[in-house]
Amino acid sequence: MIKRSLKAIKVMINGEGLEEKFESVMVEGVSIDSRTVKKGNLFIPIIRIKDGHNYVLEAMKNGAIAALWEKNRSNPPKDIPLIFVDNTLLALQSLASSYRNQLSIKVIGITGSNGKTTTKDMVNSIVSTSFNVHKTRGNLNSQIGLPLTILEVSEDDEIVVLEMGMSERGQIEQLSKIAQPDIAIITMIGLSHIATLGSREEIAKAKLEILAGLKENGLFIFYGDEPLLNEVKYTYNTSRIRFITFGVSTDNDIYASSVFEESGEYKFFINNRNASLYTVPLMGKHNVQNALAAISVGKELGIKEENIVSGLKNLTITEMRMQKLISKSGYTIINDAWNASPNSVTAAIEAFQELRHYNKKIIVLGDMLELGAKEEDYHKEIGQIIDPDRIDYLITYGPLSKHTANEAKKTFGKERVKHFTDKKEIVELIKDITMENDIILVKGSRGMALEEIVNLLL
Structure with missing residues (x-):
């Protein structure tokens, strides 16, 4: 992690106002979260839903050694090392860029x-x-x-x-x-x-x-x-x-x-x-x-x-990206719940359909978000590509995925396609129909938080 004096950091971000007595203070790492800040960190108060400036003193109490402060913010804390900048987000980016060059x-x-x-x-x-x-x-x-x-x-x-x-x-x-x-x-x-x-x-x-x-x-x-x-x-x-x-x-x-x-x-x-x-x-x-x-x-x-x-x-992948998990009951879950788009859902379904040596194969799909005016059409197309001869059940969650379910019913029939608005009901159904050596694919956009289903199934 970055280890620099406050004087050096001030130069790297074109900051101002650092008191001379604090120039030799050494920073080890940065943080934007007062709850997880570590000893010696520089705290950078980003303005998002909440204003990070309101948490500077808390960050100092939890181990931060110094902080940035936007010039247009009133009442900066006294007697702590502060570097003043025009914009804390841009200062964070400038610091990273300068550090990369070094x-x-x-x-x-x-x-x-x-x-x-x-x-x-x-x-x-x-x-x-x-x-x-x-x-x-x-x-x-x-x-x-x-x-x-x-x-x-x-x-x-x-x-x-x-x-x-x-x-x-x-x-x-x-x-x-x-x-x-x-x-x-x-x-x-x-x-x-x-x-x-x-x-x-x-x-x-x-x-x-x-x-x-x-x-x-x-x-x-x-x-x-x-x-x-x-x-x-x-x-x-x-x-x-x-x-x-x-x-x-x-x-x-x-x-x-x-x-x-x-x-x-x-x-x-x-x-x-x-x-x-x-x-x-x-x-x-x-x-x-x-x-x-x-x-x-x-x-x-x-x-x-x-x-x-x-x-x-010997690849190890990041969680919720086609992550293979084994439940206590012996069935397998493919957790691909991080995000979803028509391309990625299609690829996941095609890969899942190719799997062999499992008894039942179940797909759980959540809405694909941010698709614009054609979002209903994209969800219908997903329902059309799922092969009823290679998938035993399709379960959908969310208002857009109802279009996927309705389209899939044309080839699957009504009994093997279920749509829900409650995640707990999905878990209850899966536990009722699933046995050892079955496999479940769970995929949806980030906003659908389908990992909640995965966690309940494990």
């Missing part, structure tokens, strides 16, 4: 409509075989989360793997300029945020903002079967940026060949060469594409082939 690290930035977190975990698993790596924890990929992640980096770290999320145009550009990646990855372009951005074309433009901070001669790795991304080759200065494409088509620089499933894992070679057999220990053929992006990073960094293979095979 570190001898390579940064890998990852964005995309789906697959960001899984790809981040894959890159981390491969690169950790050969380097000291720091990666984004959980979902700290926002305008606040990414700077906090950078400020957690140690002076001993060599590689930093950063996930970059967004909800509107301009946000990825800001994150990229803070992180200044040496390698940038876009996993794919889907429909997430189409309600605010309006089209896939605009979504692609928003994701391509990751190139704004890409370093000179940096490497851009992207899904080459997406025309909206391939255009970058003709619109960006190729003397400044290098490209690697991955995908299904053999026109890509790296593609999977001889893909096959074995015991819930996917195995493949690359580019029709049988030198190494790669294993993705995850459900879903779509994860092979995420693996190709991660393998490309490993090769760019000169990691030995055997380490790339072993790193991918």
Whole structure:
């Protein structure tokens, strides 16, 4: 984590007003939460739903050693180390950017409509075989989360793997300029945020903002079967940026060949060469594409082939991303409740339908949010792709998912499709119909909080 004197931090953020007697005070790490602040932290009072300035004294009591304070806020606390700034969020971002420039690290930035977190975990698993790596924890990929992640980096770290999320145009550009990646990855372009951005074309433009901070001669790795991304080759200065494409088509620089499933894992070679057999220990053929992006990073960094293979095979994924859990009753739950879009739900269903060696297969779907004017159509389409010959029950939750249920009833019949407005009723039904060696997929948008169902089932 960052360890700097208050005098140095004041310079890094262009702050003012620090009393001379506090200049030599050493900061170890930063915090924006007075409840979890640690001894020696710099407390940064962010203004969100609540005003962090109201918690500065509490943060100091809990171990913070100093704080920032916005100049336009009245009544700053007396006799504690304060650095005054115009805007605390911008100061947090400036501090992270300045710290990044002082570190001898390579940064890998990852964005995309789906697959960001899984790809981040894959890159981390491969690169950790050969380097000291720091990666984004959980979902700290926002305008606040990414700077906090950078400020957690140690002076001993060599590689930093950063996930970059967004909800509107301009946000990825800001994150990229803070992180200044040496390698940038876009996993794919889907429909997430189409309600605010309006089209896939605009979504692609928003994701391509990751190139704004890409370093000179940096490497851009992207899904080459997406025309909206391939255009970058003709619109960006190729003397400044290098490209690697991955995908299904053999026109890509790296593609999977001889893909096959074995015991819930996917195995493949690359580019029709049988030198190494790669294993993705995850459900879903779509994860092979995420693996190709991660393998490309490993090769760019000169990691030995055997380490790339072993790193991918020994992958550990972030919670609620196709997370395999075993209940006390012996049935299996696939917890993919972190988020949902038409692309990711379709991929999850297709992967789930391919599973063998289970007795009953049950799908629990919650609403897909932020899909704009066509949200009902997208939910109906999900109901149409579920195969009644390979799925035993479909259970839906939320007003939009009722359209999924109604559409699925046309092929399933009414008895095997149930819609609920109460999560406890879903749990009761599943416990009644589920036995050992059954499997349940749970997926929905973040706002639906379907992990509550998972926790009750365990």
